[in-house]
Amino acid sequence: MLRSVPERCWTRPALPTSPDRSYRGGGIPLMTSPGSMPSLADVLDPSRCVILPGAYDALSAMLVQEAGFPAVYVGSYATAASGYGLPDVGALTLTDLVSHAGAVAGAVRLPVIADAEGGFFEPANIWRMVRAFEDAGVAAIHIEDHAGGKHTNLPQKLIPLDLMLQRLRAALEARRRPDFAIIARTDAIWATQDLDEARHRLKAFSEIGIDYLFANGAHPDVLRQVRREVPGHYITINLPTVRDRNEWNGAADLVIDYGFCLQAATKALQTALKRFRTTSQADQTDALIEHADRFEDRLGYRAFTDRAVAYSATSN
Known part of the structure; x- marks a missing residue:
């Protein structure tokens, strides 16, 4: 049965503002099974x-x-x-x-x-x-x-x-x-x-x-x-x-x-590149980029470090 189109627009509530490894997979490529x-x-x-x-x-x-x-x-x-x-x-x-x-x-x-x-x-x-x-x-x-x-x-x-x-x-x-x-x-x-x-x-x-x-x-x-x-x-x-x-x-x-x-x-990149080329002041360009910690955490660097530590061999 076909479903009618609603009269209001829907958007999903925003995901957490800090990266949540539960919704991406901790930097591991997602291998989703067909059933899920x-x-x-x-x-x-x-x-x-x-x-x-x-x-x-x-x-x-x-x-x-x-x-x-x-x-x-x-x-x-x-x-x-x-x-x-x-x-x-x-x-x-x-x-x-x-x-x-x-x-x-x-x-x-x-x-x-x-x-x-x-x-x-x-x-x-x-x-x-x-x-x-x-x-x-x-x-x-x-x-x-x-x-x-x-x-x-x-x-x-x-x-x-x-x-x-x-x-x-x-x-x-x-x-x-x-x-x-x-x-x-x-x-x-x-x-x-x-x-x-x-x-x-x-x-x-x-x-x-x-x-x-x-x-x-x-x-x-x-x-x-x-x-x-x-x-x-x-x-x-x-x-x-x-x-x-x-x-x-x-x-x-x-x-x-x-x-x-x-x-x-x-x-956005054109704006940032123009600023980067025309000024030597980092304060003028830093405002146009995401902080490296935030960027890298989204990609799973921290999760990788946690896995590397957990799986590393220990010796006495």
Whole structure:
């Protein structure tokens, strides 16, 4: 049964202000068993309206968790920029995205939503993509129908719907964990400004058993209309034209601001580097950085020291 979208926005109470090794694992890479892995369904509760800032690597994902958000998103845009210094124009391989998403998933105890681009394979081989992300420890992936020109002024194209449906069917059937979420994303609104085509595709996705529908580029008012016609759990990206994120209440179950952490860190680092270059006074730059003790404790240095002492051999 589908759950209604609440009329209020929810955020999880903040985690402790000092690093709590119980929620990260004491600096040990998390090896979460499939039975205990958090799922996207755990986040999309009837009482919650979730807006996520996109992470760009494992450390930023830890900060997202520390700030009290209930899930982590890592997409190809942030992966390309932070991992490779590249634009998000289809240059990344499946291995690139899976490796990056796996590092993120290993650093947090939250469900991680990852970007699987267009699926990377034809339907008969798409199981390899699904299994790779499952093995990486992520909770959900989205598969898109954007065939080219993304983030550019080049001609925009969509993957033919019949091929998209076959890829999605193959992805659903390839899952080993039933709670591993396959999110079907259409860029018909964002890429081609075709609302009717978006409706048509979202309906087709739903009819083959997709529960999570990603209507990229839809304004809150448009999304409210679409979800009345095609029931489902709706995901979308935050739009620059939406100046108050509460406007998404009642429109989407999950809204992703995919570049937030990446762009916030870029601006903060530019400010810090400019200050560092223009002054020799440490007092002027120390205010712009986190204290080393706090930073290192988050990563588990203290916990490592405790383990090293506990496991060291003693002799008389």
